[in-house]
Amino acid sequence: MAEFLYLSEQKLYGRLGVKRITSQLSASGTLKVPPVIDISASRSRSEDVLGGATLDDLMKGVKKVDELHDPADFTEFNLQRNRWIRFDLNLAQNVVYEDSGRPPADVALFAGDVPAGEAGQPRDMGFLLCGSIQHLRTQDLPPGRMGSDTTWLHDLILELDRREQEGNHVIPEFLTEVVPSREGERTREQAAFGVHGWMSRDWPMPERSRMRGYAIVLMDIDNSNWTHRLVVASPLYVEVAPQRATPRRRFSLAVRRRSRPRRGSSLF
Known part of the structure; x- marks a missing residue:
């Protein structure tokens, strides 16, 4: 299951030239767009009526970047x-x-x-x-x-x-x-x-x-x-993305650095 926080349809359909899917296709995975739409393996779907990018479209876009633009x-x-x-x-x-x-x-x-x-x-x-x-x-x-x-x-x-x-x-x-x-x-x-x-x-x-x-x-x-x-x-x-597994550490009596309190506001 994928959780997308940000997706630029302008880059996907404009810069990359991916064609929107208009025919009925099956899809797996989850793509969240406001309001949340759940696309599961048990459902088929046409292009999102709200105009949101589909998971299949994004996969095509990523493949195009990999094959044509050699991403660094x-x-x-x-x-x-x-x-x-x-x-x-x-x-x-x-x-x-x-x-x-x-x-x-x-x-x-x-x-x-x-x-x-x-x-x-x-x-x-x-x-x-x-x-x-x-x-x-x-x-x-x-x-x-x-x-x-x-x-x-x-x-x-x-x-x-x-x-x-x-x-x-x-x-x-x-x-x-x-x-x-x-x-x-x-x-x-x-x-x-x-x-x-x-x-x-x-x-x-x-x-x-x-x-x-x-x-x-x-x-x-x-x-x-x-x-x-x-x-x-x-x-x-x-x-x-899934969090990477971190190795377990033994308890130590070493002096710990005190964490600085978060400011809670994005002001200088």
């Missing part, structure tokens, strides 16, 4: 804009609105971390997925502010989504062609680091769920201006 692992180095990647790691999830705006939220965020020494990373690596809230398959998250000085990033996320709706699926080499900015590149990078930073602090690793999926790279920020690397991407889909 999200930890590979020098990821170029528009590159397809696959990811599998523990992620925090949140929904936000522009810092000076008011609810309801309009941006969905997922954030994770890869410690230095893992997956060949010489230093810590952050991972940030961002997209329009309209592609979320779960609607029970309390909204928060995106954070100070993040207006450009907020507008970029929504403008890229609008372009996809109009059939423009190629992300320009310079993101300022999508949303102009008078700020320098470092200031724009700071917006992404700021959002990833407060999500990493507010959702410690034990509070995150293992998630996996596919996405398109927006930024791979890996330079000496920052203490760690950060990859920012726009997801095709995000699904909950």
Whole structure:
């Protein structure tokens, strides 16, 4: 049984060109879209009357990415804009609105971390997925502010989504062609680091769920201006994955680090 948290039909049917299923087909598994629709092995179904993407369509899309676009692992180095990647790691999830705006939220965020020494990373690596809230398959998250000085990033996320709706699926080499900015590149990078930073602090690793999926790279920020690397991407889909088994540890009397209380708000 698969639980999908996010699915961009614009990427599936637009960018990948998957044809919607219109004939009666049998399907197995579970795909949750608002309202929840249960597709089981005992049922047959036609295309979702609500316009939601079907599980079969998504499987076709993933196969197309694998066969035609050679997706990279999200930890590979020098990821170029528009590159397809696959990811599998523990992620925090949140929904936000522009810092000076008011609810309801309009941006969905997922954030994770890869410690230095893992997956060949010489230093810590952050991972940030961002997209329009309209592609979320779960609607029970309390909204928060995106954070100070993040207006450009907020507008970029929504403008890229609008372009996809109009059939423009190629992300320009310079993101300022999508949303102009008078700020320098470092200031724009700071917006992404700021959002990833407060999500990493507010959702410690034990509070995150293992998630996996596919996405398109927006930024791979890996330079000496920052203490760690950060990859920012726009997801095709995000699904909950089974937690990996962890080895049992013997009880130790070693001094334990006290956990810092969670702030409970997505504010800087």
